[in-house]
Amino acid sequence: MKPFTNLIPFEKAKRMLLDNIKPVEEWEIVSIEEAIGRVLTEDVVSPLNIPPFARAAEDGYAVIAEDTYSAGRYNPKTLKIVGEINTGEYKDVKITHGEAVQVSTGAIMPKNANAVVRVEDTEINDDELLVYRPVHPLFDVAPQGEDIKKGETVLKKGELLNPAKIGALAAMGIPKVRVYRKPRVGILPTGDELVKPGEKLEKGKIYDVNSYTLQAVTLMNGGIPKLYGYVPDDPKEIEKKLMEAMENDIIVFSGGSSVGERDLLIDVISKHGHILFHGVQIKPGKPTWCAKIGGKIVFGMPGFPTSCLSDAYQFLMPAIRKMAHLPPKKERIVKARMTRRITSTLGRMQFFTVRVKDGFAYPAYKTSGAITSLANSDGYIIIPTNADLVEKDDEVEVHLWGEQL
Amino acid sequence: MKPFTNLIPFEKAKRMLLDNIKPVEEWEIVSIEEAIGRVLTEDVVSPLNIPPFARAAEDGYAVIAEDTYSAGRYNPKTLKIVGEINTGEYKDVKITHGEAVQVSTGAIMPKNANAVVRVEDTEINDDELLVYRPVHPLFDVAPQGEDIKKGETVLKKGELLNPAKIGALAAMGIPKVRVYRKPRVGILPTGDELVKPGEKLEKGKIYDVNSYTLQAVTLMNGGIPKLYGYVPDDPKEIEKKLMEAMENDIIVFSGGSSVGERDLLIDVISKHGHILFHGVQIKPGKPTWCAKIGGKIVFGMPGFPTSCLSDAYQFLMPAIRKMAHLPPKKERIVKARMTRRITSTLGRMQFFTVRVKDGFAYPAYKTSGAITSLANSDGYIIIPTNADLVEKDDEVEVHLWGEQL
Numbered sequence: 001m002k003p004f005t006n007l008i009p010f011e012k013a014k015r016m017l018l019d020n021i022k023p024v025e026e027w028e029i030v031s032i033e034e035a036i037g038r039v040l041t042e043d044v045v046s047p048l049n050i051p052p053f054a055r056a057a058e059d060g061y062a063v064i065a066e067d068t069y070s071a072g073r074y075n076p077k078t079l080k081i082v083g084e085i086n087t088g089e090y091k092d093v094k095i096t097h098g099e100a101v102q103v104s105t106g107a108i109m110p111k112n113a114n115a116v117v118r119v120e121d122t123e124i125n126d127d128e129l130l131v132y133r134p135v136h137p138l139f140d141v142a143p144q145g146e147d148i149k150k151g152e153t154v155l156k157k158g159e160l161l162n163p164a165k166i167g168a169l170a171a172m173g174i175p176k177v178r179v180y181r182k183p184r185v186g187i188l189p190t191g192d193e194l195v196k197p198g199e200k201l202e203k204g205k206i207y208d209v210n211s212y213t214l215q216a217v218t219l220m221n222g223g224i225p226k227l228y229g230y231v232p233d234d235p236k237e238i239e240k241k242l243m244e245a246m247e248n249d250i251i252v253f254s255g256g257s258s259v260g261e262r263d264l265l266i267d268v269i270s271k272h273g274h275i276l277f278h279g280v281q282i283k284p285g286k287p288t289w290c291a292k293i294g295g296k297i298v299f300g301m302p303g304f305p306t307s308c309l310s311d312a313y314q315f316l317m318p319a320i321r322k323m324a325h326l327p328p329k330k331e332r333i334v335k336a337r338m339t340r341r342i343t344s345t346l347g348r349m350q351f352f353t354v355r356v357k358d359g360f361a362y363p364a365y366k367t368s369g370a371i372t373s374l375a376n377s378d379g380y381i382i383i384p385t386n387a388d389l390v391e392k393d394d395e396v397e398v399h400l401w402g403e404q405l
Numbered sequence: 406m407k408p409f410t411n412l413i414p415f416e417k418a419k420r421m422l423l424d425n426i427k428p429v430e431e432w433e434i435v436s437i438e439e440a441i442g443r444v445l446t447e448d449v450v451s452p453l454n455i456p457p458f459a460r461a462a463e464d465g466y467a468v469i470a471e472d473t474y475s476a477g478r479y480n481p482k483t484l485k486i487v488g489e490i491n492t493g494e495y496k497d498v499k500i501t502h503g504e505a506v507q508v509s510t511g512a513i514m515p516k517n518a519n520a521v522v523r524v525e526d527t528e529i530n531d532d533e534l535l536v537y538r539p540v541h542p543l544f545d546v547a548p549q550g551e552d553i554k555k556g557e558t559v560l561k562k563g564e565l566l567n568p569a570k571i572g573a574l575a576a577m578g579i580p581k582v583r584v585y586r587k588p589r590v591g592i593l594p595t596g597d598e599l600v601k602p603g604e605k606l607e608k609g610k611i612y613d614v615n616s617y618t619l620q621a622v623t624l625m626n627g628g629i630p631k632l633y634g635y636v637p638d639d640p641k642e643i644e645k646k647l648m649e650a651m652e653n654d655i656i657v658f659s660g661g662s663s664v665g666e667r668d669l670l671i672d673v674i675s676k677h678g679h680i681l682f683h684g685v686q687i688k689p690g691k692p693t694w695c696a697k698i699g700g701k702i703v704f705g706m707p708g709f710p711t712s713c714l715s716d717a718y719q720f721l722m723p724a725i726r727k728m729a730h731l732p733p734k735k736e737r738i739v740k741a742r743m744t745r746r747i748t749s750t751l752g753r754m755q756f757f758t759v760r761v762k763d764g765f766a767y768p769a770y771k772t773s774g775a776i777t778s779l780a781n782s783d784g785y786i787i788i789p790t791n792a793d794l795v796e797k798d799d800e801v802e803v804h805l806w807g808e809q810l
Contacts, residue, residue, distance in 0.1 A: 032602065036621045050776070051611060057774065059664045087666070088598030090609035104665060106598055106708070108609045119664070147775035154777070162806055163621035163717070164779035167710055170617040171776045175603030193493030193511055197437065198580030204495035204513045206456060212575040216441045216568035227438075259464045259524075260509060261492070303511070305572055312568070330737070330807075369462065370552035371455070371576045372559065374569035401567055402735075 007279040007286070009385065010314070010349050016276050017290055017315055020297060021322045024249060028181045032169050035161045037222065038179035039325040044155040046172045049145035056103040057140045061122060061129055062113035063100045065137040076123070076130035085110060100129045109141060116140035148172065158325060183323035185218045185316075186245035187211055190231040190238065190255040190265060191303060209305040209371055210254040217312040222324040233261045238268045242298075249323055250296060252316060255303030262287060265300060273298065281385055283348040284368035285311045305371040310351050310380075332400045334379075336361035342390045344383040352390075353377035356398050377401070412684040412691070414790065415719070415754050421681050422695055422720055425702060426727045429654060433586045437574050440566045442627065443584035444730040449560040451577045454550035461508040462545045466527060466534055467518035468505045470542040481528070481535035490515060505534045514546060521545035553577065563730060588728035590623045590721075591650035592616055595636040595643070595660040595670060596708060614710040614776055615659040622717040627729040638666045643673045647703075654728055655701060657721060660708030667692060670705060678703065686790055688753040689773035690716045710776040715756050715785075718806075737805045739784075741766035747795045749788040757795075758782035761803050782806075 008016075027041040056062060063079060071077040079100040083093050087106040094111035095101055101110045109116075114137045121133035148154055154168055161169075161179070169177060187210075194208040195201050211227045218225035226248060231241045233256060245251045256262050266278065266289065273293030278300075280288050284307035289300040297319060301311040318328060339360050344350040354361040356378045364377035379400040383390055390396060413421075432446040461467060468484060476482040484505040488498050492511040499516035500506055506515045514521075519542045526538035553559055559573050566574075566584070574582060592615075599613040600606050616632045623630035631653060636646045650656045658670060671683065671694065678698030683705075685693050689712035694705040702724060706716040723733060744765050749755040759766040761783045769782035784805040788795055795801060 032617055033620060036624055048606070051774070052606060053608065057772075085609075087596060088609055090607065106596070106611070142772065142774055147771060147777050154780070163618045163625070164714060164776065164782070164806070166621050167614045167618040167714060167776045168780035170602045170614045171612055171710065173600075173602045173604075173606060173612045175601075191492060191511070195578075196580075197575045197578045199578075201453070201457060201578060202495065203458065204490075204493055206511070207576055207578045209572045209575045212437055213568045213572040215438060216571050219441055220568070256492070305576065309569060309572060332735070332737075366552060367462075367547065369456070369547055371569065371572045372552050375559070375573035377569070401569070 006277065007281050008277050010280055010282050013277050013280045013288070013290070014315065014318065017297065017319060018322055020276060020292055021319050022295075023325050024180050024183050024323050026181050027178045029176050029178055031176050032166050032174065035166055035169070035177055035179060036163070038161050040155055040157055040159050040161065041178045041180055042157050043153050044169065044172070044174065044177070046148045046150055046152050046154050047174075048172065049150045050148040050171050051142050051144060051146065054109040054144050055142050056105055056107045056109060056116045057142045058116055058118050059105050060103060060116045060118040060140065061100040061131075062095070062103045062110050063115055063117055063131070063135070064095065064097055064112060065115035065135050065139065067097055068115070068117060068131050068134045071131045071134045073132055076132045079129045079131060081127050081129050083110070114138060114141065160326065180325050182222055182224045183250060183320055184248040185214070185223045185225050185320060186228060186248035186251040187214045187218070187225055188228045188231050188241055188245055188251065188253050189303070190233065190253055190261060192233055194230040210301070210303070210308045213305065213309045214252055214254065214312055214316065217309070217317055218320060221317050221320045221329070222326050223320040233264055235264055235268050238265060242268065242272065242293075246294060246296065248296070250299070250319060252299040252301060254301045254308045262300070269293065269298060269300070281348050282314070283345055283350040285314065285351075286348065288315070290315070302368070304368040306353075306373040307368040309374055314351070332402045333397050334400060335395055336398050338390050338392055338394045338396050339363075341392045342383070344388050344390070346388045347385060349385045350383040351380045352383055353380045354396075354398055356400075361396055361398055411682065412686050413682050415685055415687050418682050418685045418693070418695070419720065419723065422702065422724060423727055425681060425697055426724050427700070428730050429585050429588050429728050431586050432583045434581050434583055436581050437571050437579065440571055440574070440582055440584060441568070443566050445560055445562055445564050445566065446583045446585055447562050448558050449574065449577070449579065449582070451553045451555055451557050451559050452579075453577065454555045455553040455576050456547050456549060456551065459514040459549050460547050461510055461512045461514060461521045462547045463521055463523050464510050465508060465521045465523040465545065466505040466536075467500070467508045467514050468520055468522055468536070468540070469500065469502055469517060470520035470540050470544065472502055473520070473522060473536050473539045476536045476539045478537055481537045484534045484536060486532050486534050488515070519543060519546065565731065585730050587627055587629045588655060588725055589653040590619070590628045590630050590725060591633060591653035591656040592619045592623075592630055593633045593636050593646055593650055593656065593658050594708070595638065595658055595666060597638055599635045615706070615708070615713045618710065618714045619657055619659065619717055619721065622714070622722055623725060626722050626725045626734070627731050628725040638669055640669055640673055643670060647673065647677065647698075651699060651701065653701075655704070655721075655724060657704040657706060659706045659713045667705070674698065674703060674705070686753050687719070688750055688755040690719065690756075691753065693720070695720070707773070709773045711758075711778040712773040714779055719756070737807045738802050739805060740800055741803050743795050743797060743799045743801050744768075746797045747788070749793050749795070751793045752790055754790045755788040756785045757788055758785045759801075759803055761805075766801055766803055
């Protein structure tokens with residue numbers, strides 16, 4: 001058995017990991033219909049003015065503002081209606097003093113007109129328009145380029161596309177954009193005991209959990225997961241699978257559950273790359289290791305489902321997000337009162353899962369082998385390295401999973 | 406022009422809408438690989454014990470605990486090693502007093518054994534095992550069903566599947582689950598002026614924005630959007646498109662931009678259904694209407710991009726989420742100091758977009774026709790109906806879009 005000679009603090013492990021993560025630089029082109037949540041690889045400069053032309057901002061009459069200056073509630077100004085422009089249509093119309101053109105909201109303004117009198121401030125008398133209210137130049141007109149000017153940089157490299165930014169792309173008439181491609185995550189659970197859910201479970205075997213939890217965490221953080229099936233406890237097989245998985249940007253092994261299996265894995269990894277750390281002062285997750293092979297990060301996470309998933313949140317999630325150019329996940333933290341005393345291990349920072357109800361935190365943790373430790377929890381509390389217990393009634397900060405869409 | 410006879414308060418409009426939304430009851434079956442973010446339509450009862458058998462929780466030797474009771478650092482107990490069981494393999498081994506079997510973490514326990522002595526508490530002497538530490542029954546053994554018992558209800562109808570819950574499904578060997586199907590959202594912008602991004606923009610036309618922003622909001626909230634292209638300002642065409650779009654669970658029209666167009670649309674809608682409300686005391690979004698046709702909600706949102714998207718956040722998002730059985734979106738709110746005086750309209754609740762930096766809120770709002778009012782903002786503040794301004798240096802609560810993955 002190889003001892004953990006270098007159990008390092010959590011923060012140090014996380015920093016070593018992130019210092020060694022390179023954001024993905026390759027890009028791909030996606031349509032704006034699929035671009036939600038993606039990150040731009042370049043500034044977007046508008047190829048046109050928005051609006052592309054001066055347009056009416058209300059239903060009414062396009063006029064020369066000066067013609068209305070002396071209008072009032074009891075002394076309307078009379079203008080001649082010389083035409084009509086509907087929204088979406090183009091008419092080469094020009095007005096002179098004393099003339100007006102009926103316009104709908106969004107319609108192109110006729111030449112020489114510089115204001116719109118609203119319908120409710122007018123009356124029609126045959127083809128004459130009575131204007132009861134003066135308007136100043138640009139009143140109810142959206143000038144050309146008011147929203148976006150041609151040549152203006154509207155979106156910047158590195159911006160995360162949300163609905164409004166996608167709307168801005170549409171407004172500029174841009175149907176496709178260049179975004180960073182998603183980081184690819186290779187997932188390789190090891191262990192001769194693993195069986196795929198849905199298949200028959202022979203005696204001594206258990207169903208694979210980690211492939212699915214790691215896949216889900218990857219999907220939720222902008223990565224593309226690829227499952228490689230189960231890696232048997234055999235150095236040649238491990239090596240073969242590792243080489244296959246090198247097509248990804250990051251590789252995650254989970255297991256082996258026994259010390260012997262872990263040693264096998266570490267031996268193969270050490271042969272091909274450089275171990276960044278092996279053993280972290282956390283619970284669960286102590287045997288976690290991280291290596292660099294051919295410039296890529298390779299993780300070794302514990303085989304126990306809760307340990308593995310806890311590791312995925314603490315290490316894999318920030319790694320994928322950095323690769324994907326996404327900002328760190330913002331945590332939602334609520335305060336709650338602990339309903340029971342919990343003991344921890346001095347020298348290990350513990351992530352302890354809890355359920356939260358009505359301001360109280362109930363322990364959800366069973367064992368690190370129990371998936372229900374996580375599945376029945378709303379989040380976790382952190383018991384620091386230098387503490388060995390949380391007392392009943394202590395106020396704790398619960399980090400919520402916040403998995404809601 | 407039809408006046409807004411019944412401008413109703415925002416909260417009332419939202420309540421009327423949600424009271425008329427029925428969550429989707431139909432389900433579909435998805436694999437656990439695609440189930441992230443979906444909602445279960447039924448309780449999930451475990452078909453097996455987890456672990457399925459009593460297993461070793463550490464590498465060591467399976468023993469009968471009683472045999473070790475008098476062991477000590479200086480007086481080891483001697484046991485006979487009668488076999489070895491690796492993780493994942495099944496051997497029909499049984500021990501009697503004085504015997505031990507070597508086991509790896511996760512290995513099935515031999516019959517009669519009730520505890521594991523860890524490797525580090527033993528020494529090997531030929532085929533004899535020296536045990537230096539007494540263990541109590543169940544020490545380092547995970548009993549059958551410790552995590553989940555066969556027949557236990559592990560997940561409940563209505564639960565949102567996160568990585569841990571997907572892990573629990575995998576652990577139970579369940580490859581597929583029944584989830585609510587996603588609500589379908591039909592999107593129909595109206596207006597003769599609209600052109601699809603990427604196509605040539607003739608004079609007088611503008612690019613369609615609302616199809617893409619509404620689509621993005623739908624996707625981000627667990628819905629399936631369907632774009633129906635542009636609906637011309639013609640009652641027959643509107644009717645035809647409406648009938649086509651009735652295949653969805655909810656239908657959203659946007660526009661027309663002019664009063665005349667809006668009247669056309671409302672006339673067609675009134676013919677087929679019942680108007681729930683028309684006109685809301687909000688800015689932007691005053692002309693918003695909502696109708697019920699054949700049990701389905703049909704929205705009329707303003708054509709201006711910022712008004713339409715603001716409406717989508719305030720009305721469409723909660724509607725889709727209720728249909729999808731998703732909890733209401735949790736808002737992230739930050740406090741900031743306003744950098745400038747902003748005026749509002751008495752009698753209208755205003756959603757005013759701002760950028761936030763270093764604790765200060767900068768106005769981002771241009772006009773309701775400007776998509777940059779939203780694209781350049783981090784969130785919005787609410788100016789209540791009974792207020793007409795926010796002073797410079799006032800502390801405001803910014804509702805962040807929180808669009809990050």
